Amino acid sequence: GAVVSQHPSWVICKSGTSVKIECRSLDFQATTMFWYRQFPKQSLMLMATSNEGSKATYEQGVEKDKFLINHASLTLSTLTVTSAHPEDSSFYICSARRRASNQPQHFGDGTRLSIL
């Protein structure tokens, strides 16, 4: 079945550091990838939609200069949290969808980010 790999699983780093999270579709081409954020005991919130070869579309309230998204190939999207601060600590999860829009999204295992 379709597999999405997300790396790293856990990140602990100091305030001010930039952190890059990778999302890879291992056995299919993902024309669209999504980045979500989840705070403890809350629902997932869409941060941005990433289409291969074009700029990401960010949801209202998400700072595009802080959360840099790159979708340079059909199998890889990256989310970089720039100059991370403790309030950026959260669970980040990506999903990927095949070329046809009627296909379900396949989720990565998520990245738990803790900023000290």
Place this chain on the structure above:
Amino acid sequence: KNEVEQSPQNLTAQEGEFITINCSYSVGISALHWLQQHPGGGIVSLFMLSSGKKKHGRLIATINIQEKHSSLHITASHPRDSAVYICAVEFNMLTFGGGTRLMVKP
């Protein structure tokens, strides 16, 4: 904007019990997803449906488009079913419900 309501928020069951989780939404959709999130955070897509009923093993998902309602049923529940179950509706993008935290006790 679509509002997605799930019930119950928390559910504790004994092993073997039949479990039902409900999801209601407010506006038309192209598809509805049921997702399972384990304590570690990883999410597994259980079902994507746009009409009728789907079955996979002990899991059954139904949707009533006219009533804007879906149910997820688990038959013969087992402790390994303990997880958060999330309903998400799709129309261009996914809108998530708040999740149902299920604990199945042996």
